[in-house]
Amino acid sequence: MARVKLWGSLSRMADGQKEFEIDAPNIDRMLTALGEAAPKLKPILAKGVTVSIDGTLYRLDKFQAIQPDSEVYILPKMAGG
């Protein structure tokens, strides 16, 4: 199961829980499972977040694979200039 870590203010919306163990094959399924585990997160996840898997940032690809030992971070939506 991948360990999914939340950025600080997101963890506030998850009743202070900073880390979740989630068994999901890809980002899309992981975000769905995370929303079910912490329903208050659902609106924020729906608005869009950036997901880091093993240090690589994914802003779009919801079907990027997650390995059981992957390091996963949920980060704010990002944009550049």
Added chain:
Amino acid sequence: MPLDRDPADRTYKVVGHRHNRPDGIDKVTGRAKFGADLAAPGLLHGRILRSPHAHARIKSIDTSKALALEGVKAIVTAADFPDHPQVLEDGELTNIRYNVMAREKALYDGHAVAAVAASNPRIAAKALKLIEVDYEVLPHVVDVELAMKDDAPILHDHIRTEGMEDAPDCPTNVAERIELGYGDVEAGFAEADVVIERQFRTGAAHQGYIEPHACLANISGDGSGDLWCCTQGQFMVRDVCAQLNGMDVSKLRVTPSEIGGGFGGKTTVFIEPVAVALSRKAGKPVKIVMNRGEVFRATGPTASSAIWVKMGCKRDGTITAAQAELKYQGGAFPGSPVSMGAMTAFACYQPKTLKAIGWDVVTNRPKQAAYRAPGAPMAAFAVESIVEELAHTIGMDPVDFRLKNAATSGSKSAYGPTYSDIGLVETLEAVKAHPNYAIKLGPNQGRGVASGFWFNFGGQTAVTLNLNIDGTVALSVGTPDIGGSRASMCAMAAEELGIPYHHVQTIIADTGSLGFNDVTDGSRVTFASGLATIEAARNAAKVLCERAAKIWGIPADAVTWENGCAVPAGPNAGEFPPMTIKELAKKAGETGGPIAGHFEVSADGAGPSFATHLVDAEVDRETGRITILRYLIVQDAGKAVSPAYVEGQMQGGAVQGIGWALNEEYIYNDKGVMENPGFLDYRVPVASDLPMIDTQIVEVPNPGHPYGVRGVGETSIVPPLGAVANAVAAAVGARPEELPMSPPRLLKLMKEQAQPLAAE
């Protein structure tokens, strides 16, 4: 898309060499067409009426007198951008609609309230004076900290603070609170031998692109049409304009002109949806060109900020705690880049404990737009100022102090994830070894160092490559060229196909000719469009091999592509002389038809880029003038596809950062009206202000790109604010806490604090 192989084993024939840019001659001879150069038969001229008030309720708009003026063909107001479901479902799109045309309230000085299309510019200007707007002037706020107060004038009744469970259910200007960090910072400060904290402020800086926004819309009677404009993203313009005007996206084709600078400021729309609405209403082509005053008052500068930073370190230099509170105002709508500021603030280092809090605040200023590494430069200014001061306080060389704490490959980033291969240490070591670091300074001169980080992004990208009958190549990309990217695309296609650089011609395609592309932002183009170009060329090479196999009567997998020719893969494939790309192109019709390659991707894996800047500055103690004596940039480019244009990006970012540090800021009077909306009073650096900006490229390959490319366009603006401030602090013996360090501000600082800092 992983790195192809160990870069040390690869020799590039085209990539990494210096080539003339394909758009160079047109740009220096005036042949290139920019937004304002476009024309059409029967053209009408559009002008926009703007609010003279910082905050005012629009009680009524009477356009009857203006409409009666001979030569006026159409007038639009907010009523011409009605509620479409696709707009209402998207909060950001709703804000863009409000920003391009004020609705119930004008939210800043310069906010558009109506627009006119007339047969010539003089009639359009006259018509604007005949539009009667009944305003109820409201209290305003333009300062980020004042806007956060309980008794501040409220811009939007619907805003509640996101990111706070206990936020009161009442209107506020604080749109969001974000927080990140790890460990116990109080324990970290307790462990420190030295703790320093300071409060910093930065002004709002505009991107200052030389070309004002310009567009020409031509909507036909059947509701379909064309839009030509200068933009960083024609597909974004198409989608937003179509949605705001209730059009099917397929009905609008957008063609990007050449672009006279963007720097993030042209990643959104301002006049384009208005031109479409006017053209549709008038049934004629409508052109709108902003003047410089409009660009300043009504397009997006970056956020201004108030940033508190506290850091502690041990005598050996180890940073034990880092804490920051960042307040960014992003103008009249939510969306300041404060979260990016919070994430990047300490990204160069590995503090043992960290806490960063960010506040996104709305004020009566124009809606901020992206500006090169949005949110990062002001955070880096604050943090790098403290880092330098910590180093001096413990008596450690500032580069060594940074090396002691530097983020490294495999270390945890300050914002969470583990870094893959990164090159900060290499930039610091290069600065330390550079001759500039050993030059002896004179009186009133100071030296400053600062490092900076930017994430870099990928994004949706589509590329098509077509082989011409003579073996040359037409490459279509969908990302406007804002920094020499066409040269890099030509180089990568040529590298893959084994043909000369000048045999590839790259165009920026319109929205009807290519799949969707995200805007040119996030330093993404050389990475993402480059990656797609490489894959499109490889796909074309595969087709070329299949055609050769067909001619030779052998299996396709028995042919490989080498040095611009199809060759048998090995002795068992048979003995055939190499078949050149020119020969295969000539036979395309006989062997199956046109030869092309294309590639579509949501590109991820853009590796972050780090840079370290070294500045020597001299202060005139009588006038407060600061002269930049020497400036060195060392930056990790992963793999520099076009070294000259990488250096150009590095120099351009540094110069914009120097302007932000020394002179550039929005100045408002007590009515909330901008007082310096022109280049005479909003002073950007010019060539005579600057020394040659020295550059040194470091190449630590990005494992997420076939050649190891990293974006380079944004990182270069992150360190200059801090580097210049550190040089000035060393020169005058007082630490600047507010940017820009304009002469009056520096004179005041020297008068109040002019004595050597503790250890500087």
